[in-house]
Amino acid sequence: AGPAGHAQCGGAAAAGGADCAVRTAAASVPRRRTCPRDLTTGAEGGAVLRPVPDAELELSPEEQRVLERKLKKEQRKEERQRLREAGLAAHHPPARRSGAELALDYLCAWAQKHKNWRFQKTRQTWLLLHMYDRDKVPDEHFSTMLAYLEGLQGRARELTVQKAEALMRELDEEDPDPLLPGRVQRIRQVLQLLS
Incomplete structure (x- = not known):
């Protein structure tokens, strides 16, 4: 079929006619209203x-x-x-609780065997990521954190051990920092518990 055979599409299609067929098929479909x-x-x-x-x-x-x-x-x-x-609206929206507060509340609820406690991967991940930082997980919560780690299973347990070993190697290679003894002690405790 040559250009003369494509009168409905203006003869602009290639000799194969595929472009014309697509255009005529699309033109025959009724358009749908876009505003619902x-x-x-x-x-x-x-x-x-x-x-x-x-x-x-x-x-x-x-x-x-x-x-x-x-x-x-x-x-x-x-x-x-x-x-x-x-006149009842507050001028400021209620403040959102930080991830640290939520994670520590999660840990405390676990320790108290609270009936509403349920596993939350986001909270556990935050705790595992920040458990070596005394500012984020204070000393009074670290013993609870160690108890929580005892029940850690599967891939989370393996990754926690691997990360602790990597941190220990990294700290051994660096110069001593006065802030690190607490961190080193925490890493050792975690390794001792999970290994």
Whole structure:
């Protein structure tokens, strides 16, 4: 088929006609509405967005998630506005707790056999990463940390031993630092416990 055979695509396709077939197939598919929402008038007279019923528009799962996020964001914004108008909103959002606080609380809850305690990989990872630092894991928590390490299993246990051995080799090669004796002692305790 030559260029004359491609009248519907303007004769611009190659002699094989593949480009033309793709364009004509795409042109025959009805276009889908991209905006899944409608405007209505709200109680205060302003425009309020509302979801379009499924009968009017079929949404893909991704479009549905986007729509739900937007609606939730609108609801939070409206709630903040109502609180602000009522004078109940705090001027500053509540402070988030640091990773250190959350990890130490996790460790204490484990030590007390708290009924709500459950394993949290993020907290364990933070503890394993910072357990040699006295500023992040104070001495009063380190004995609990050692008890926690006794129950460490599998890959986490292997990696903890490997890291402790690597840190010990690294510290042996460096010049002595007055801040290191506590760190060296902690590394030795961990190696002694897990080896």
